Amino acid sequence: MDYKKTLLSPIKIGNRISPNRFFIQAMECTDADAEGNPTDLTYKRYENLFRGEAGVITLEAISITDKSRSRQNQLLIMPQNEKPLAQFVKRLKEVNPNALFIFQLTHSGELSHPGFSRRVCVKPLPGYGGDVLTEEEVDKIMDDFVMAAKIAHAVGADGIDMKLCHGYLGSQILRPYNDRKWKYGGPWENRRQFAFDLYERIQKEVNDKNFLIGSKISAWEGFPGGFGTAGPDTPVMDLTEPIDLIKGLEERGASYFVQSAGSPSITISLTQADKKSPYFAYLHMGFAKIFKENLKPETVVIGSNYSVFRNGKNRLLAVTPEESSLLTFGASNIEKGYVDMIALGRQSFADPLLPLKLREGREDEINYCTVCDNCLELLIQQSPIGCCTFNKYYTDVLIQTRKEKGRLKQDHT
Ligand SMILES: Cc1cc2nc3c(=O)[nH]c(=O)nc-3n(C[C@H](O)[C@H](O)[C@H](O)COP(=O)(O)O)c2cc1C
Structure with missing residues (x-):
């Protein structure tokens, strides 16, 4: 298998082209300043990623208001952040104009830190809680999302990720546990409407067919009532709703989906397979394949959880190191049509230059994530x-x- 050729081949996303199949995951790094703007540390991290030549680079979860942060030094995207963000994007596009830059927009909901934000929820989850949001408040949050998308567009981002994964507000609304009677609660037709309305509002306001709108989605949160389960009180997997969600968003024009799983504050090993249980990453491959099978061929599916495979020196049994490296697994999944791009999370910390080193034939210089x-x-x-x-x-x-x-x-x- 010529994994290098496969991984370095371009792919169309919406009306745009990613020069290769590497996608940098959103990775929150809590190094913003007090106003939520990028600092020297933020610049350094992203300059390295842009130098590293991945086809698509996601800007870590950026909070749409200063009341919806889970981490104090989280980046913010409010009108007052527009100028610093424009400078940031300008600089990164100077480093590498070919990489597509996508902002991951988030509201933390019940994961907002009460010390410096407002913890809110749609139905209190044991151990979390927070003020139960009114319909008017959710409507205002959707306005904030739209405003954030418009700022992302204005500062030169190539697209946004409406964050619907990992237990943040988007997933809290989608999950069966949200069975309270309200506009976006109860039957699936109500819950999914949050994502559909949000998508339509963003698309209408941004109004640029070259601006990519997609979403990172936890296919199965892995706890009772989590997204991708059969009901509000069971952990049993049922992907009917996640499949309907991606199809509905695709119908509205979404051009890509980042497949994920789990809700890290509850089911961390599911979101990011660890050293002890690297085989959780196999689940992600299955979810990505299911996404792919249910979407049009041109809708790009990005698979998560490749970091644990490393250069084949991992703890996976019943597979040779040559077959089980991040590069070989990634390329063979692309060749089999299970996925279109592979995402690098922790691996992008270990070596932001991986795609560049691969292109230049310097594979032996790649630093692999030690998990x-x-x-x-x-x-x-x-x-x-x-x-x-x-x-x-x-x-x-x-x-x-x-x-x-x-x-x-x-x-x-
Ligand atoms: C430090 C850290 C920060 C993260 N920040 C985000 C984030 O901002 N948004 C997100 O969707 N996922 C976030 N994740 C999850 C990763 O994007 C990714 O889904 C997960 O690590 C699995 O990919 P990997 O095996 O390549 O690391 C974070 C993970 C870590 C370890």
Whole structure:
């Protein structure tokens, strides 16, 4: 298999072209300034990613208001952030004008941090809770999403990801657990209408057929009542609703979907397979294939969870290292038609230059993610995030964080 040729081949997304099949995941790094604008650390991270030549680069979850953040130093996209964001995009397009840049727009809902945001929900989940949102408040949140999409368009982003994954507000509304009687609650026809209305409002207001609108979706959240389950009180998988969702969004014009799973604050290993359970990543391959089978051939499906495969030196059994590397698995899934692009999350921290190194025949220089999940520890502790293994700056941040806040016990690593 000529995996290099497959991975470096271009692909059309909507009216745009991605120069290759590498897609950089949204990776929140909590290094914005007090106003939610990019800092030198943010610039450095994205300049490296743009240098690295991935075809599509996602800007990490950027909060549509200052009351909907889960992390204090999260990026913000409000009218006052427009100028700094325009400068940021301009700089990155200077580094590499060919990569498509997509902003992941988010509202944290019940995951908003009550210390500096407002924790809200559509139906209190045990252990989370928050103020129950009124219909008027949800309508206002949708206005904020539309405003954020317009800002993303105005500052030169190539598209947006309406975040509907990982337990943030979008997934909270979609999941069967949201069985409260209200406009977007109860029967699936009501719940899905949130995503459909939001899509239509954004598309109408941005009104640019070259601007990509898509969504990252957790196919199965993996807990009772989570999205992709058979009902409000069962964890049993039923993908009827996720399939209907992607088809409905596609009908309205969505050009791409990033497949994901889990809700990290509840089912973390499902969202990001870890060292102990790398085979959870196989589930993602299956979800991506189901997405692909249910969409038109031209709708781009991006598969998640490739970091654990590394260069084949992983803990997977019953498969040779040559067949089970990130590059070979990724390329063979593309060749089989199971997926169109492969997404790099933790791997993009370990080596933002992976696509460039592959193109230049410098594969032996690629740093592969060790799946230590120290980046996740930094996220939980709300310290600036990067690769603690290959980037000395973040090794020091980790040491300092542990000194100040103690060592986090991670039972999933
Ligand atoms: C530090 C950190 C930050 C993340 N931030 C985001 C985010 O902003 N938006 C999102 O959709 N997923 C986020 N994720 C999840 C990843 O995008 C990705 O779905 C997951 O890590 C699996 O991909 P991987 O195996 O390539 O790492 C984050 C994960 C980590 C470890």
